[in-house]
Amino acid sequence: MVAPLRRATALDLDAIMVIENASFHADAWSRVAMGRELANPLTFYVVAPLIADDEVPAVPGSLAGYAGLFSLPDGPQADVQTIAVAESARRQGLGRTLIAALIAEARARGVAELFLDVRADNLGAQALYESLGFIAIDTRPGYYHSDNMTAIVMVLALETPAPHRGEPVGGAR
Numbered sequence: 391m392v393a394p395l396r397r398a399t400a401l402d403l404d405a406i407m408v409i410e411n412a413s414f415h416a417d418a419w420s421r422v423a424m425g426r427e428l429a430n431p432l433t434f435y436v437v438a439p440l441i442a443d444d445e446v447p448a449v450p451g452s453l454a455g456y457a458g459l460f461s462l463p464d465g466p467q468a469d470v471q472t473i474a475v476a477e478s479a480r481r482q483g484l485g486r487t488l489i490a491a492l493i494a495e496a497r498a499r500g501v502a503e504l505f506l507d508v509r510a511d512n513l514g515a516q517a518l519y520e521s522l523g524f525i526a527i528d529t530r531p532g533y534y535h536s537d538n539m540t541a542i543v544m545v546l547a548l549e550t551p552a553p554h555r556g557e558p559v560g561g562a563r
């Protein structure tokens with residue numbers, strides 16, 4: 391059974407790497423790189439813990455999925471760094487829930503645009519992103535070095551918070 395999402399900690403690194411390696415194969419990040427991501431104060435990583443139920447015993451600390459976001463302080467843009475769901479937990483809405491958590495964090499940071507890269511042959515992930523309003527805006531040929539695969543750049547425009555009543559909107563300086 392999948393528990394509600396929570397912020398990732400360094401203690402999640404082993405369980406994240408199990409899904410990372412199984413999901414991304416030759417494109418997987420190293421354990422060191424992922425550890426840096428989790429430790430970076432500018433990132434926001436969430437995990438979906440797996441908990442045992444009557445049907446499935448879960449290994450303590452195991453995860454059904456994770457996702458991460460990065461943005462510079464007060465920056466107008468954020469990036470979806472990564473997202474993966476364990477194969478056994480796919481097509482049950484968890485990927486959508488994870489991205490929704492990143493979108494909520496981007497909004498809370500006041501970000502206007504949320505970017506991501508996705509392999510051109512990853513039609514499932516593209517369908518997920520499109521269902522959430524992301525649109526393809528560019529391609530990066532050969533971006534994935536393992537097999538020279540093109541990346542599609544997608545962006546989601548986020549509503550910026552409405553100005554307080556009575557305050558000037560914009561203006562010259």
Ligand SMILES: CC(C)(COP(=O)(O)OP(=O)(O)OC[C@H]1O[C@@H](n2cnc3c(N)ncnc32)[C@H](O)[C@@H]1OP(=O)(O)O)[C@@H](O)C(=O)NCCC(=O)NCCS
Pocket residue numbers: 413414473474475476479480481482483484485486487507508509512513514515517518519521
């Ligand atoms: C992409 C990924 C995160 C999706 O996770 P998920 O939990 O299966 O996604 P969801 O169940 O929330 O899917 C939501 C919607 O996205 C679309 N979608 C997701 N996976 C799909 C697939 N394989 N084929 C077609 N559409 C898919 C569907 O519209 C789906 O809605 P539906 O199930 O009601 O039809 C997961 O397949 C994964 O981890 N893949 C390996 C890692 C990866 O590719 N990450 C993305 C890198 S850019």
